[in-house]
Amino acid sequence: MNDSWLDDAIRNLPVPPASRGFSERTLARLRARSASRRARWRFGLLTASALTFAGAVLLAVWPSEPQPSVTEEELKGLRAEIRSLRREMENTAVNIEVSHGERGTLRVDMDALFRAGVGDETGAATWNALVAVEGGEL
Amino acid sequence: MIADSILVERARAHDELAFAGLVERYKARLLGYLTRLTGCPSRAEDLTQEAFLRFYERLDRYEEQGKLGAYLLRLATRIFLSEERRRRRRALLSLLIQVETDTSETSIIEHAYQRQVREALTRVPAHYRAPLVLFVVEGLTYHEIAEVLGVRPGTVKSRIARARAALRLHLASPEEEQLHERLVAR
Numbered sequence: 004m005n006d007s008w009l010d011d012a013i014r015n016l017p018v019p020p021a022s023r024g025f026s027e028r029t030l031a032r033l034r035a036r037s038a039s040r041r042a043r044w045r046f047g048l049l050t051a052s053a054l055t056f057a058g059a060v061l062l063a064v065w066p067s068e069p070q071p072s073v074t075e076e077e078l079k080g081l082r083a084e085i086r087s088l089r090r091e092m093e094n095t096a097v098n099i100e101v102s103h104g105e106r107g108t109l110r111v112d113m114d115a116l117f118r119a120g121v122g123d124e125t126g127a128a129t130w131n132a133l134v135a136v137e138g139g140e141l
Numbered sequence: 142m143i144a145d146s147i148l149v150e151r152a153r154a155h156d157e158l159a160f161a162g163l164v165e166r167y168k169a170r171l172l173g174y175l176t177r178l179t180g181c182p183s184r185a186e187d188l189t190q191e192a193f194l195r196f197y198e199r200l201d202r203y204e205e206q207g208k209l210g211a212y213l214l215r216l217a218t219r220i221f222l223s224e225e226r227r228r229r230r231r232a233l234l235s236l237l238i239q240v241e242t243d244t245s246e247t248s249i250i251e252h253a254y255q256r257q258v259r260e261a262l263t264r265v266p267a268h269y270r271a272p273l274v275l276f277v278v279e280g281l282t283y284h285e286i287a288e289v290l291g292v293r294p295g296t297v298k299s300r301i302a303r304a305r306a307a308l309r310l311h312l313a314s315p316e317e318e319q320l321h322e323r324l325v326a327r
Contacts, residue, residue: 018173
């Protein structure tokens with residue numbers, strides 16, 4: 004069957020001219036789209052920067068090791084004990100080695116303390132806890 | 142006339158006037174093609190603009206081979222087909238099964254028979270309609286249409302045949318139409 008009438012019918016369909024200002028509107032859409040893309044890009048960059056900064060801050064403040072949780076009451080007791088130990092140490096006139104460790108905590112030669120008759124197993128535990136809590140303040 | 146390649150080169154350098162020159166040069170062709178495909182001038186204009194915007198975004202990837210017209214037709218066809226799929230999905234979702242021909246929106250002055258042709262054409266499935274219009278109106282060969290649609294030339298041939306068959310179902314020839322009118326007048 005000859006379909007030329009079909010082809011002609013399609014070809015003869017009226018086509019409207021582009022409405023006035025077609026190119027201007029295309030350019031306006033182009034600018035709007037570019038601006039929107041730039042805004043999205045900036046927003047992405049800003050978000051990435053903010054996240055990086057937040058990550059860096061978090062890493063900086065994140066505790067490297069668990070901090071001891073000691074109540075005020077326990078701390079008061081520990082301080083009282085250390086004062087008492089100090090007094091005993093002063094009376095023994097034994098040279099006790101006290102040195103600063105990597106984190107600024109005091110490391111006390113407990114053997115020297117025992118040899119001098121100051122402190123015991125409980126005392127050693129007290130020292131360790133206090134050193135961990137107060138760091139270099141001792 | 143400034144060659145397409147020069148305008149493309151300038152447009153790549155963000156020269157808006159050069160891009161506007163390309164739009165001026167090809168807008169009528171794209172608009173005509175998309176009006177036949179959609180049956181709706183306002184929708185066709187929107188899709189034409191979208192095709193140009195997509196072209197601008199891909200300027201860096203476009204390789205000038207003296208076939209900018211065919212390249213734009215390819216872009217326009219893809220945009221049309223994906224939009225058609227979206228419309229179909231929306232129609233299904235909202236249970237609007239009826240064929241949308243957008244007759245209310247058209248601003249074209251047309252005869253009754255042309256209106257029948259336009260409506261019949263919009264009833265042909267989009268993936269058959271596009272190769273038919275590219276072949277009949279744009280004068281592309283089977284191979285060129287195959288490139289535009291990303292299918293084999295044999296597929297193009299069979300789709301065009303099916304499009305014609307579908308169109309014949311909805312449309313009488315002008316002679317049959319005249320005969321019918323004469324019979325009704327008696």
